[in-house]
Amino acid sequence: MSSLSRVAEELKRGGRFLIVGHVMPDGDCIGSMLALSLACERAGKETVLALPGPVPSIYSFLPAVDRICVGPALLQRGAGAFSAVVILDTSVPERLGNLEPVINELRASGIPAILIDHHVSAAAYADLNFIDPGAAAVGEIIFDLLKLLGWQIDKMIATCLYVTVATDTGGFRYETTTAATHRRVAEFIEAGANVREISLRVFEEKPFKNMEALRAALNTLELSPCGRVAWMSLTREVAAGLQLADEHTDGIVSYGRMIEGVEVALFFREMDDGRVKVSFRSKNFVNASRLAAQFGGGGHPRAAGAVVQGELERIKAAVIEAAVAAVREEGQ
Ligand code: AMP
Ligand code: MN
Ligand code: MN
Secondary structure, three states: OOHHHHHHHHHHHOOEEEEEOOOOOOHHHHHHHHHHHHHHHHOOOEEEEEEOOOOOHHHOOOOOHHHEEEOOHHHHHHOOOOOEEEEEOOOOHHHHHHHHHHHHHHHHOOOOEEEEEOOOOOOOOOOEEEEOOOOOOHHHHHHHHHHHHOOOOOHHHHHHHHHHHHHHOOOOOOOOOOHHHHHHHHHHHHOOOOHHHHHHHHHHOOOHHHHHHHHHHHOOOEEOOOOOEEEEEEOHHHHHHOOOOHHHHOOOHHHHHOOOOOOEEEEEEEOOOOEEEEEEEEOOOOOHHHHHHOOOOEEOOOEEEEEEEOOHHHHHHHHHHHHHHHHHHHOO
């Protein structure tokens, strides 16, 4: 039996699931959680949803989004009696953030963890792991899972699934987008996903703070002498002055990649706890996941991230040097 069939068996058997995702949740993480939750509910099962951080406002239109609890507090009170914990789009346990201890406790009490992921850098840390780096989004895997189970998708589920694929493929532009991706998406649209409405909400409207953050970041834009690496940064002071939350800096890194000739774009965001969040994007050939792994992170071949302890300027210098070296070494 393939491990996706084993996941399907677990879902069929259980009655109550805890569904969780990663820190700084994105469209794939949130959409997959909601789609799975709605499908489980239609099949007569109960679900509890939790994320380590808040849902970005651009996703607040998603059906059933109010079900998501933020942080471990509610879980600590209502814990127990789960058939399994389903962890989505979360390549390493540290990315569960403040939910990690609660999940460890549940597992220690005998509740199995099921991981469904698509990162090349994913670790098989759960009791049952389904990791497919060929999937454009976890939402694709959820859709296949629902098909295996014979569970129908309705307009609400289709909307959530459409968001997972649209966001993780950068609007169907990355090379992870295949004919099979489009075939699945055709089914989402047939089931009622409204392409225009979703695109407006997710891609074409952002809070004003996103633009203020982008303006501040663009002021720091620099290019390596070889012209192949671009970077921007935001200090803690600037972020505090603009009262920025994590969601307001999402997507800034991709502006560096738009520059002609650039292969690697980097974005450095100084966090409140003295660590620096680094986003890595590549255009054609540099393995961003491998580059991020040099700094304790990971992700996908063209999009990766890391959280690094230390001082901003030193981290910047080290990461830029590694990126320039990667372009030189991996260049055809
Ligand atoms: P981001 O730069 O946060 O948009 O992340 C880009 C990709 O890298 C996403 O697919 C994340 O799941 C992954 N990623 C981000 N941060 C980390 C990290 N610290 N460790 C592993 N993967 C990460
Ligand atoms: Mn994600
Ligand atoms: Mn994903």
